Amino acid sequence: MIYRSHVLICAGTGCTASKSTDIEEALHKLLVEHGIDKEVKIVKTGCFGLCEKGPIMVIYPEGATYSRVSVKDVPEIVEEHLVKGRIVKHLLLGDKDAEDVAKSLENVGFFSKQKRIALRNCGVINPENIDEYIAHDGYRALAKVLTEMEPNEVIDLLKKSGLRGRGGAGFPAGLKWQFAAQAEGDQKYVCCNADEGDPGAFMDRSVLEGDPHSVLEAMTIAGYAIGADQGYIYVRAEYPIAVERLNIAIRQAREYGLLGDNIFGTDFSFNIDLRLGAGAFVCGEETALMTSIEGHRGEPRTRPPFPAVKGLFGKPTLLNNVETYANIPVIINKGYEWFNTIGTEKSKGTKVFAVGGKINNTGLVEIPMGTTLREVIYEIGGGIPNGKKFKAAQTGGPSGGCIPASHIDTPIDYDSLNELGSMMGSGGLIVMDEDNCMVDIAKFFLEFTVDESCGKCPPCRIGTKRMYEILDKITQGKGEESDIEKLEILADNIKKSALCGLGQTAPNPVLSTLRYFRDEYLAHVRDKKCPAGVCKALLQYVVIAEKCKGCTLCAKKCPVGAISGEVRKPHSIDVSKCIKCGVCMEACKFDAIITQ
Amino acid sequence: MKSIKELEAIRERALKEISVRENENKTRIVVGMATCGIAAGARPVMNAFVEELNKRNIHTVNVTMTGCVGICRFEPIAEIVDANGEKTTYVKLDAEKARRIVAEHIVNGRPVLEFTIGAAEK
Numbered sequence: 001m002i003y004r005s006h007v008l009i010c011a012g013t014g015c016t017a018s019k020s021t022d023i024e025e026a027l028h029k030l031l032v033e034h035g036i037d038k039e040v041k042i043v044k045t046g047c048f049g050l051c052e053k054g055p056i057m058v059i060y061p062e063g064a065t066y067s068r069v070s071v072k073d074v075p076e077i078v079e080e081h082l083v084k085g086r087i088v089k090h091l092l093l094g095d096k097d098a099e100d101v102a103k104s105l106e107n108v109g110f111f112s113k114q115k116r117i118a119l120r121n122c123g124v125i126n127p128e129n130i131d132e133y134i135a136h137d138g139y140r141a142l143a144k145v146l147t148e149m150e151p152n153e154v155i156d157l158l159k160k161s162g163l164r165g166r167g168g169a170g171f172p173a174g175l176k177w178q179f180a181a182q183a184e185g186d187q188k189y190v191c192c193n194a195d196e197g198d199p200g201a202f203m204d205r206s207v208l209e210g211d212p213h214s215v216l217e218a219m220t221i222a223g224y225a226i227g228a229d230q231g232y233i234y235v236r237a238e239y240p241i242a243v244e245r246l247n248i249a250i251r252q253a254r255e256y257g258l259l260g261d262n263i264f265g266t267d268f269s270f271n272i273d274l275r276l277g278a279g280a281f282v283c284g285e286e287t288a289l290m291t292s293i294e295g296h297r298g299e300p301r302t303r304p305p306f307p308a309v310k311g312l313f314g315k316p317t318l319l320n321n322v323e324t325y326a327n328i329p330v331i332i333n334k335g336y337e338w339f340n341t342i343g344t345e346k347s348k349g350t351k352v353f354a355v356g357g358k359i360n361n362t363g364l365v366e367i368p369m370g371t372t373l374r375e376v377i378y379e380i381g382g383g384i385p386n387g388k389k390f391k392a393a394q395t396g397g398p399s400g401g402c403i404p405a406s407h408i409d410t411p412i413d414y415d416s417l418n419e420l421g422s423m424m425g426s427g428g429l430i431v432m433d434e435d436n437c438m439v440d441i442a443k444f445f446l447e448f449t450v451d452e453s454c455g456k457c458p459p460c461r462i463g464t465k466r467m468y469e470i471l472d473k474i475t476q477g478k479g480e481e482s483d484i485e486k487l488e489i490l491a492d493n494i495k496k497s498a499l500c501g502l503g504q505t506a507p508n509p510v511l512s513t514l515r516y517f518r519d520e521y522l523a524h525v526r527d528k529k530c531p532a533g534v535c536k537a538l539l540q541y542v543v544i545a546e547k548c549k550g551c552t553l554c555a556k557k558c559p560v561g562a563i564s565g566e567v568r569k570p571h572s573i574d575v576s577k578c579i580k581c582g583v584c585m586e587a588c589k590f591d592a593i594i595t596q
Numbered sequence: 597m598k599s600i601k602e603l604e605a606i607r608e609r610a611l612k613e614i615s616v617r618e619n620e621n622k623t624r625i626v627v628g629m630a631t632c633g634i635a636a637g638a639r640p641v642m643n644a645f646v647e648e649l650n651k652r653n654i655h656t657v658n659v660t661m662t663g664c665v666g667i668c669r670f671e672p673i674a675e676i677v678d679a680n681g682e683k684t685t686y687v688k689l690d691a692e693k694a695r696r697i698v699a700e701h702i703v704n705g706r707p708v709l710e711f712t713i714g715a716a717e718k
Contacts (some may be wrong), residue, residue: 002650004642004659006616039643060617061624061658085629085661125614134603135610143600256606257597265598 003041005082008058010123012047012209013241019071020055026071030078040082046210048123049364050110053093067093110361113380115342117350118326119366122210127245130252133213139258141332145221146264154225155181161336162348167193167321168425170414176318179308180226183316188228190219191312191319193289194235197281198397199448201428203352204322206364208235208242211326212249216272218325220259223270226318231272234289238279246274281452285500286319299456300500323352343369347413357430358384370411373403377431388433396425398445399505401512421512437534438517439524443471445509460503463494467510475535479525536580539595545570547592554584554593615655621679623657628673630664636671637690644691648698657702670716676701685713
């Protein structure tokens, strides 16, 4: 069926949360009412990456990109754009006066600096329709591999491409495949780590939601390369849309015979099943993940033996991350030489980041390795809101660290981030401005680790808890200078003795903030002050007498009666009674109450 | 899936279905669809363009709409803009004329002079 117009609506988690499903329903109803439902096709796509401006709608053939569309905008879009062909300019993304709206999506600064390989199909195809994936060269790499290449040639190509694991540690993917291929075993497995758990990170979810077939195709290729006939995707149950689309994709691939027996008429057979995780952070660790697939409690075990030798059900297993897999079909189609041209010497290709925090364009970006943090924040991310100053960026989640403003021109790749004491991680990038307290940030990540520690080994179970208690003490204004030293000793011990990656990297947020923002820690313990004004216990609410008009509003709102003063005369706050709730500051119409 | 040929067949078919999302270097048929155009019968004209292109398996042409060009007495109007930006303006169209334009202008590259605005103004 050929339609004259396609309306692409983002159906990723972000836009679904801002009611893109309602928009789709309203649109469908209006198309029927106007009798143009046979001319205009509604296509639900994956994430465009511009979550901040969602819900996103793109109408072809014009290519007009509408942002922050709401249900009440739908009648105007239908009547003006779809019926009369007049683009609704005030809903357009970016430059509203742009003459050439046809290319508005590519012209937005947010997209022009990006290079989309893993996200190539996100927001472009309907993820629930295998044909659209095939139209964009889908399953061609699989066909090529099965009919033209030997398993060792596939591994060789991957090694030459220089692709490194996108899950965080950056281990060369080709080498991992080679180990799994060389391992002896009657049965081998291919697993996909889709247990994305870093706070604020959602790259893997977006790939699974927007382009599930790319992961299925790459896993099948992996099965051929290492000699496995069964794959498992370990995805968290908190990703219902991703799970649903994966199920649809697996069903469609089976119907087409792209999964199952004798794929492309060869004697190679492969199947993929889903395993849903219950959301424990530790299950993103490879040995814990496999233990969980086996049906046990998700706890890590010591390595070696590595999964390539003894993995799932004791058999040789290959485990890669979602984003790593999403790169592979393109590398096979376009060749390793092409992939080598992108990125830096030791980090080839691109990396997807979920950019969040104090940044204008919250969303998903894919950049060539070697792009500087400055470009990501100011050119793609649109800068810091409210004219505030950039202070630091946190990468790698609870296992990573901070990159301070002084290193904003560092090219982002695996090695440069490690040098700075942070890490690539799975791709969370949280931007912080001058209003963020670094001690508080470190405490936040440690609290997360304490919650998520599986409890198997004492350094992680007890050590992180003790670190958290020290940090809490510091933010309460009860810290001593010796506490900083204690933190460092404890951090060092945990790093050396914890059983798995979760524990070994848990002290990183503390160590890296101590490295770059030691003065902030000292301000907390020595001067009992929080320079950023975040740690409540260290704040005092005071009235600026010159600004106070004596309107009595604050005194009336104060829940503990800590504010006193005569009408039309400056008031004052009794520090001993004040519970620092901040109600007075919100109530004051003259900005006369400040914290210090 | 037993062969690469099968995959290629699906790919070809699917590419046609989504060809509307590709708009670089393509000829565009722009149909005037303001109130005046719609009242004069622009909708059947547009549908005829879409159907005829489809029937002839042409996927290098997009059909789009535009508002009132200001010459309402000539509606329904359609402009053909080729990849180089060259325009031909057809006026007082109906479904039958639209089909002829596809056959002669799009397929054979010969503008149907008798339907153009130049002919109508004489």
